[in-house]
Amino acid sequence: MNAYHIIIAGHGGQGILFAGKFISYAGMIREKNVSWLPTYGPEMRGGTAKCSVIISDAPVGSPIVTKPDVLIAMNLPSLDRYEPECAIGAKVIVDSALVPRQLVRTDLAGYYIPAQKLAEDNGLHGLTNMIMVGKAIREIGVCAYEDIEAAMEKTVPERKKNLLSANLKAVEIGYNFPRYSFE
């Protein structure tokens, strides 16, 4: 595959945009063409937040992702809304701690991880997003494992550098979480 069309969705405050930015930087490190498009305005205030990221060998045309081949769903409304839009064969990462169902479509590949619970158990409050990203790296390869640190370095702003190691830890937890099927 020479392009990823990624949708990351959840509710405002879950770090959806930050997760998208991290994946974008990881793409940039590999000199890919990338675009990042957020939702904005009142939609952000506690509503659904969505971030469209494209990582591609070719120049990015429209930055809008209408048929995602990667979906990172961080709550139930997001899965409900974007599952039907997924391209055939798309890979879907689901936070099973927050989403009480499996994928409906059988032409998609689902990967389940109780990210919210893992974050709480590991004292990584607010880093559910990066656990999900870790899982996406493991299952889909949205970025190279060895680029994680460099991409994080670029994504975390200067004034928040103290949070760098916690973010890295979250990615690691997601990356190392064993595959399991929904029961």
Added chain:
Amino acid sequence: MAKVTFNIDRCKGCNLCVEACPKKILALSHDELNAKGFHPVEIIDESRCIGCGFCATMCPEAAITVEKEGRAEISAAMEKVLMKGNEAMAEAAIIAGCRFFFGYPITPQTEVAAYMAKRMLEVGGVNLQAESELAAISMVMGASSTGVRVMTSSSSPGISLMGEGISYLAGCDLPALLINVQRAGPGLGGIQPAQSDYFQATRSMAHGDFHIISLAPNSVQEMADLTMKAFDLADQYRMQVMILADAILGQMMEPVILRDAEKKKLPEKTWAVTGTGGRRKKNIINSLYLSVEELDKVNRERFARYKIVEEKETLFEEYMTDDAEIVMAAYGATSRICKNAIATARTKGIKVGLIRPITLWPFPKKAFQKVAQRAKAFLCVEMSMGQMIDDIRLAVGGSKRVAFCGRVGGMVPSPEEILEKLEQLNGGGVNA
């Protein structure tokens, strides 16, 4: 002004800097030999040096010093950064020497003001949140009157409020940069992307006979580059230059290189009000003329200047038009969606290309006239009910069918629906 100095005796004549120079103004000396016995590098035309630092970056001997007036922080930013379009325009304005920003917050361009609030402090400039767009544009007028580079930024409803001041800027021939990150209208409309201010930007900004230059970037990189160009155009022609962007471009992030544009030689601002200093007669910045002859004359002079702009400054991109039977027309974010549609259409054997106007005023009429000789039909794609399409019809003069595909209300046309329209046009509809 940039200055390059070489430590000649360190130079080993490796030629790396010569090759790296984007302006091709370095060469190895023919006659000179340095102490080491090499033909050292020399600069052929220092006046053309842009101070990019590429030569020094390449030099294995660290024998090159590049100096640039007050812009030391820029060369550090030569690498690619991920930035929102709104932020890229703001940083580009700083690089272009703009130190005065007057605005009023409005979605989806607020990042421009937020960015300026931080950066202007760092560079010792002025960022002022006005009480309204009416006031903001008049503050722009005041600052521009003193000859400094100044800008404002807003989105559709705010731009309407600024109409008054923009007309005054035009009537006073004051240079200024105006940014419009378009959202859906009319009225309060919505905050999602739109391209429905095309008529306003190209025809009906406000009362009176005047034009502004409208630039339509389609990437974050272009938002930065065109912002820098806009200041030069404004100063060169004493005009108001608008970056007509949209919410997609303003909000999206893409990698961008913030490179300094080549320093153009611009006319001196002898008209500025800076205090007479006792050295000259007073200057008046004014748009009021009670003598009809005089007002007729200044309008004609202004339009003579516009003519030059039309001849010299029209910009557009042609994409796969060589063999195209259908030529699409789109600017800004929609042009990117068209390129997606073209890729799919071509695999289906539809010969389609795109003309992307980069200047909306002046409009690239000739480009359309040229392709109209061989193309069978045009398809104009806009996030509006059809505005730019009028300019295409005016350009091709009824000789060819000009079809339309548009979305409004903050909706964005998808590549699929554009493709459908292309297939219709191709399947017999082309000659209809």
Added chain:
Amino acid sequence: MSIVYERPKALSDVPIHYCPGCTHGIIHRLIAEILDQLNITDRTIGISPVGCSVMAYNYFECDMIEAAHGRAPAVATGVKRSKPECVVFTYQGDGDLAAIGMAETVHSAARGEKITIIFVNNAVYGMTGGQMAPTSLPGQITQTSPFGRDTKTTGYPIKVCELLSTLEGTYYAERVAVNSVKNIQNAKKAIQKAFVNQIEGKGLSIVEVLACCPTTWGLSPGKSMEWLQDNMIPYYPLGVYRDMGAKEGGAAR
């Protein structure tokens, strides 16, 4: 023999367009005298309003800008922020300052812009031919209040000095009149202070000048002076409304 008075150099040597007996000419002259005395003409930038004094840019020897209606304080803000070393003043009438430009007036004061505002209040719209202004007196007959201004439907006159003196950013606000020699002398002192404050880097200074419009008032110039004295001054009392310099114990006059 010494010269008692001569035309100030900062006042351009051209005829002015105002009606006979119009007090704009007096106020222009006072400003020009101050520019001469303070020797600041060559670093002063004036902003003209829209209204009768729209062409004030022709009458001062300093650099001038003609602003959109009501926006003079915003234009002045842009000038002062980009050229802080310059002295910037606006010259505005009651329609320009207190109606269409009220937001710009209040906010430039709230920000404490280091500018000088000369506000000419003649209680009527002069240029358009004598319509009701935001400062027209209760009961005052104008073209658009033919039976006298009715406060029940048109509200009350705006007392600009009182209003602006409630704002922290206003450094100095004084109301003067130009209907007598004594009042004119006081007006000059106030205008001088408003410019000196700016030169010393203080906040916004405004001088409200009660003025006559004989033409639209339908009175002779002489009678106009009396009308101002008898009707305007009781409603708009003269005096200093805010003077932070005096409060600081500084350079109060």
